[in-house]
Amino acid sequence: MNILLIEDDREAADYLKRGLVECGHQVTHADNGDDGLQMALQKTYDVLLIDRILPRRDGLSIIGMLRADGNLTPALILSALGEVDDRVKGLKAGGDDYLVKPFAFSELLARLEALVRRSQPRNSLGQYQVADLVLDLNTHLVTRSGKRIRLRPREFHLLEFFMRHKDQVITRTMLLEQIWGYRFDPQTNVIDVHISRLRIKIDKDFSKPLLHTVRGTGYKLSETP
Amino acid sequence: MSLRYTLLYALLLALLYAVLYLSSLRYIDAQLEERLASEIDALVDVYxxxxxxxxRMxxxxxxxxxxxxGRFYLLAEKDGLPVAGNLTKWPHEANVLIDSQDIQNIWLDDDIMIGDFYINDAYLPAAARKLPDDSRLLVAYGIEQDNLLRELSENLKESFGAAILFMLLLSFTLGKAILRRVETINQTASEIMSGDLSRRIPLSKRHDEFDHLAQRLNEMLDRIEGVLRSMRDVTDNIAHDLKSPITRIRNRMEVLLLQEQRTEEEYREALAQTIKDADFIIKTFNAVLQTAQADAGTMYAEFSLVDLSRLVREVGELFAPSAEDAGLDFRTEHQESVFxxxxxxxxxQAICNLLDNAIKFTPRNGQVSLELVTTSSGADIIIADTGPGIPTHEYERVRQRFVRLDTSGQTTGNGLGLSLVDAIVRQHGASLLFDDNNPGLRAIIRFAEFVSNPANKATSPA
Structure with missing residues (x-):
């Protein structure tokens, strides 16, 4: 990914840059809002990583200016806990995702990839397919190796989300946000329990597991672990 | 202090008296002029x-x-030659009075006065007329005005003196009493500042403003003492809670460095453990901050209409598998359209924390339920379990930060869950109640105001 990082905290910027570069991404860094906006206007990036509060120009204002200019590069806003503004404001301003500091680096990486990677396309029949697992959005039928799998509505949504984001790491908070629509810290393994039930249904009777646990981060639906 | 006020009062009083004196003066002048005018008119009538x-007679x-x-009369001929009266000479200024028909002060020299007066030459109010045969008439009033004035100022002086004396006495005694009571407050404040936070201002039995003030101050001190105590508890608890993961990190790293050669797997494992410990520290801090924000009412500015029915249904559905895995009989029940x-x-987050506790503390084969019901007292979200419950006398304490009832260390948690629930509930103007579920605990989040259908505004208790 080609990432533009706009962050005034030098230490945080160094750490983010190093992490992202080591994961194979290109990072351009601006340490204030004005420079950041200029850079975002001059070159095309895959994703913008913008701190909420910046010298010279506020993070939300940068996104607002870009969107007004017709620039739709996905943007992830970083904000410190304790700032009264909540993510609703950030998303209203045109941000695509929002992360509160301090965050796990793996969480950031997963969210950036989700913003950049295009969703898996459906096949001509309106189905998602990963290996021999097929989910049909029209008939709401799920099969693996032709065998019917019965899912509850929520499990169906979970699986649909995983299939749409095939090969991408999905974190627990992303799932709670996307599948349940809530943004809070459940502090427990409620999400994992849902995943393990889904996994039993789609993987248990088959030789090749598809739903993988990514240690310390989340889950991934993929043909290869 | 009270002397300064007395001086201020005296100044005000003097001002008042000056105004009184001046206005009396004008009144006397007006009276004299009126009398003077009527007398001279009467004399003209006689002519x-x-x-x-x-x-003349x-x-x-x-x-x-x-x-x-001290009245002066003069009837004079056309050329000013005196005919009758007690002035020996027609004063030159009097001609002006004839023209103006007005009453004015004119200069009367004592040389021209007949008789023994104790006033000397002075400006005196006077009126003059020209009679039809061109002779002239002059009337002037002298001592009478003076006498009246003297009397007035004597009276004023006496009463002024009396008033000042009275006030000095009053302010002295009153000031003494007030000072004594302020001094008590002052002294208590000094004692508190020197470290004894438990001191309180003694109350008199008069139930006056000073007692009200003292009582308010005492209440404030109670509040401050309470806040300080809970702050100290929180600090102690944070220190205690963070000490173990930090110590763990330190020891793990030290042990890791003891041996020169370790496998990559060992390094990885140690680092992963360290991240876990750091996450716990961050989580603890976030929870503390979040609670503090909720307490201060600064967490999330945006409030909107929330579909409680849907929230309860969805959180229930979220937790159902966990409850089932824990071997519990879990059910969710809710009324429709409660906003x-x-x-x-x-x-x-609040419902999640309460449900999490219920599931964590209830032994296998127990029951846990999540309900939303509306009653005459509002909309209740009830989380009930058949676990060990909370003793009645602990209902208040468990809301405090870092309070953990289970000290055996068998359950995990940082003791912040309930304090966060309490803060969130208070921020919503709702109340968090606990009740005995016989056995177990019933935790109730009660919203006094709710809307049963957002389309119409019909609110709360039926």
């Missing part, structure tokens, strides 16, 4: 009715009386 001789009569009262003003994520 008109009875002629010059009669007027009248003036001769008035003269003797006038001498005592409140609030923040969905915060309320979700």
């Amino acid at each position: 008109n009715v009875s002629g010059l001789d009669e007027l 009248t003036i001769e009569n008035l003269k003797s009386e006038g001498m005592e009262q 409140i003003k609030g923040n969905c994520d915060l309320l979700g």
Whole structure:
């Protein structure tokens, strides 16, 4: 990914840059809002990583200016806990995702990839397919190796989300946000329990597991672990 | 202090007296002028009715009386030659009075006064007329005005003195009493500042403003003492809670460095453990901050209409598998279309924390339920379990930060869950209640105000 990082905290910027570069991404860094906006206007990036509060120009204002200019590069806003503004404001301003500091680096990486990677396309029949697992959005039928799998509505949504984001790491908070629509810290393994039930249904009777646990981060639906 | 006020009062009083004196002066002047005008008019009438001789006689009569009262009369011929009266000469200024028909002060020299007066030459109010035969008439009033004024100022002086004396006495005694009571407050404040936070201002039995003030101050001190105590508890607890993961990190790293050669797997494992410990530290801090924000009411500015029915249904559905795995009989029941003003994520967090506790503490084969019911007292979200419950006397304490009832270390948690729930609930203007579930605990989040259908505004208790 080609990432533009706009962050005034030098230490945080160094750490983010190093992490992202080591994961194979290109990072351009601006340490204030004005420079950041200029850079975002001059070159095309895959994703913008913008701190909420910046010298010279506020993070939300940068996104607002870009969107007004017709620039739709996905943007992830970083904000410190304790700032009264909540993510609703950030998303209203045109941000695509929002992360509160301090965050796990793996969480950031997963969210950036989700913003950049295009969703898996459906096949001509309106189905998602990963290996021999097929989910049909029209008939709401799920099969693996032709065998019917019965899912509850929520499990169906979970699986649909995983299939749409095939090969991408999905974190627990992303799932709670996307599948349940809530943004809070459940502090427990409620999400994992849902995943393990889904996994039993789609993987248990088959030789090749598809739903993988990514240690310390989340889950991934993929043909290869 | 009280002397300064007395001086201020005296100044004000003096000002008042000055105003009084001046206005009396004007009144006296006006009275004199009126009398003067009517007397001279009466004399002119005497001339008109009875002629010059009669007027002369009248003036001769008035003269003797006038001498005592300090009144001056003069009837003079056209060229100013005196005919009758107690002035020896027609004052030049009096001609102006004839023209103006007005009453004005004119200069009367004592040389021209007949008789022994104790006033000397002075400006005196006077009026003058020209009679039809061109002779002139002058009337001036002297000592009378002076006498009246002297009397007035004497009176004022006496009463002024009395008033000042009275006030000095009053402010002295009153000030003493007030000072004594302020001094008590002052002294208590000093004692508190020198470290004894438990001191309180003694109350008198008078139930006056000072007692009200003292009582308020005492209440404030109670509040501050309470806050300080809980702050100290929180600090102690944070220190205790963070000490173990930090110590763990330190020891793990040290052990790791003891041996020169370790496998990559070992390094990886140690680092992963360290991240886990750091995450716990961050989580603890976040929870503390979040609670503090909720307490201060600064967490999330945006409140909107929240569908409680949907929230309860969804959180119930979220937790159902976990409850089932824990071997519990879990059910969710809710009334439809119950709405409140609030923040969905915060309320979700609150219900989640309560449900998490219920599931964690209830032994296998127990029951846990999540309900939303509306009663006459509002909309209740009830989380009930058949676990060990909370003793009644602990209902208040468990809301505090870092309070953990299970000290055996068998359960995990940082003791912040309930304090966060309490803060969120208070931020929503709702109340968190606990009740015995016989056995177990019933935790109730009660919203006094709710909307049963957001389309119409019909609110709360039926």
